[in-house]
Amino acid sequence: AGLIDPLPEIADICERHGARLHIDAAYGAGLLFSARHAARLHGLTRAHTVTLDLHKLGWQPVAAGLLAVRDHTEAHALTHTADYLNADDDTEAGLPDLLGRSLRTTRRPDVLKTAVTLKALGRTGLGTLVDHVVAAAHHLARLVDAHPALELYDTPTLSTVLFRPTGASDDTVATIRRDLLTEGRAVLGRARMDGRLWLKATLLNPHTEPGDLAALLKLVEGHTPR
Numbered sequence: 001a002g003l004i005d006p007l008p009e010i011a012d013i014c015e016r017h018g019a020r021l022h023i024d025a026a027y028g029a030g031l032l033f034s035a036r037h038a039a040r041l042h043g044l045t046r047a048h049t050v051t052l053d054l055h056k057l058g059w060q061p062v063a064a065g066l067l068a069v070r071d072h073t074e075a076h077a078l079t080h081t082a083d084y085l086n087a088d089d090d091t092e093a094g095l096p097d098l099l100g101r102s103l104r105t106t107r108r109p110d111v112l113k114t115a116v117t118l119k120a121l122g123r124t125g126l127g128t129l130v131d132h133v134v135a136a137a138h139h140l141a142r143l144v145d146a147h148p149a150l151e152l153y154d155t156p157t158l159s160t161v162l163f164r165p166t167g168a169s170d171d172t173v174a175t176i177r178r179d180l181l182t183e184g185r186a187v188l189g190r191a192r193m194d195g196r197l198w199l200k201a202t203l204l205n206p207h208t209e210p211g212d213l214a215a216l217l218k219l220v221e222g223h224t225p226r
């Protein structure tokens with residue numbers, strides 16, 4: 001809940017003040033695929049524009065960022081033409097290009113891989129993957145909570161868990177993270193919350209098993225000075 005619950009409230013405030021609302025749902029929008037979790041994004045559709053990255057909870061290779069607009073006239077800028085780019089006779093002759101479809105003209109058609117994934121897995125297939133990583137995050141959070149030498153920041157809202165060795169200094173937390181990374185053992189992020197540095201485990205691999213999560217905590221424990 002946390003970050004996501006106030007969406008309708010924020011939308012109300014924007015509406016009252018005539019402000020535009022853009023929501024960066026690069027990571028969170030993946031919940032929309034999940035029948036179990038989609039309702040947690042209640043209010044998202046009231047944004048004028050929403051960004052979502054399917055190279056996060058969508059399992060696409062980078063780049064797969066999307067801009068969703070509530071009203072199609074928001075995408076009006078795409079109809080801008082320039083003589084040096086647009087040749088009407090070529091367009092009429094059916095020559096393919098991304099003009100009118102993308103802000104990026106000389107680029108790969110990145111949407112193709114997304115279309116293939118949606119065709120292959122469908123929305124429910126992607127939703128199953130989302131459910132799996134969210135469940136893995138909750139499992140990791142429970143393991144941390146039950147661990148006598150680790151502190152959990154909070155119950156996860158997406159698939160990210162913040163935790164730290166109890167009583168460790170910020171320098172120790174930073175060193176643990178760097179050592180695990182440089183030794184090639186684990187890729188953890190870091191985040192500063194409530195004035196302290198936390199290890200950040202972002203779970204995006206749908207094949208993660210409970211044993212992998214226990215092994216991760218063992219690694220952190222083994223790198224924590226006594």
Ligand SMILES: Cc1ncc(COP(=O)(O)O)c(C=O)c1O
Binds near residue numbers: 026065
């Ligand atoms: C909410 C949010 N916005 C933006 C970004 C940046 O995404 P990218 O590096 O794909 O541009 C991230 C990356 O984690 C994110 O979580």
